[in-house]
Amino acid sequence: MSTVHEFKNTILKVENVSLNLGGNQILRDVNVDIRDIVRPGMSQGQIVGFLGPSGIGKTKFFEILAGLIKPDSGQVLLGDPLTPVQVGRVGVVQQSYPLFGHRTVLGNLMVAAARKGIPAAERKAKCEEMLAHFGLEGHAHRFPAELSGGQKQRVAIAQQLLCSDHFLLLDEPFSGLDIIMIEKVCELLRSIAALHEHNTIIVVSHDIESSASIADTLWVMGRDRDDQGNIIPGSRIKHTYNLIERGLAWQENVMSRRDFHDLVDEVRGLFKTL
Structure with a gap:
């Protein structure tokens, strides 16, 4: 690459x-x-x-x-x-993935789009585009309580991207x-x-x-x-x-490389001095 x-x-x-x-x-x-x-x-x-x-x-x-x-x-x-x-x-995604529990996945994204000032006529198409990118098309009309943790995380990230x-x-x-x-x-x-x-x-x-x-x-x-x-x-x-500069960015299977593990060990060692 x-x-x-x-x-x-x-x-x-x-x-x-x-x-x-x-x-x-x-x-x-x-x-x-x-x-x-x-x-x-x-x-x-x-x-x-x-x-x-x-x-x-x-x-x-x-x-x-x-x-x-x-x-x-x-x-x-x-x-x-x-x-x-x-x-x-700046979009902020907390660990708890706070979403509006009374709104569907699509509804959560529509709120974010409105907050960003996306024109009303364009909001649904923009939100559906975001759902497709995150593989959430089939969950558009589900509520947060019906989602897995990973799905909630994706909705929260999509929501924040829309309004930041x-x-x-x-x-x-x-x-x-x-x-x-x-x-x-x-x-x-x-x-x-x-x-x-x-x-x-x-x-x-x-x-x-x-x-x-x-x-x-x-x-x-x-x-x-x-x-x-x-x-x-x-x-x-x-x-x-x-x-x-270290040749470790944008690399496939980087975790298998010795120099990557050397870096991780170096950073881990720093924690004792911080």
Whole structure:
């Protein structure tokens, strides 16, 4: 598979983001960005694996990226051209896949399409197109309680794609899944990224291996230490891995490669220092 690519404009930029809650420094001077990736003859979105130990501040950074809370300083910019994040521009898929229980699958998507401002005459066709892409045509008139966990996840992702601007945050999408289901979710996320070159998926996860297998970039969040080894309050993105440069992005059967497992071991080893 060809990995010829070119980095274009920055489409997400985090500048000097800090957050203090109740006198505790949660985030400190977080700086990171994502650039549009262009590959000849194909549409290629971006997938970022966002990793870090529990309690390190990933959830609060997740909320800042989505525009759900504002940092004490700094800003999040996204789009092309870059503009400050606003609530609704970033789709958020929580672990619980919150859907409107009293609405059908199609009804849930219609609400998202209306919220996005898609003209009424075009909404149903757009939602049916999304159902077809996610293999949910036969479930359009079912209610969330009648769906499996995997089906609910697909509906939740489709819903958020309809009402956001190409940016999608997923919270622990591999949690509690068996190996077969994890492979299906990975394939789903790859297909979503390939729908549009600006599609940008940030996967917050403790599953290093699954995240690395689909990502082109890994972010690892942690805290610095002073000369005496004491933790300096406030987390930041301490390590960024470019998996394209390592030859590990967009590869079939990447999990079978020795250099992939070396990467996973390297990242896992970092957790002891974060």
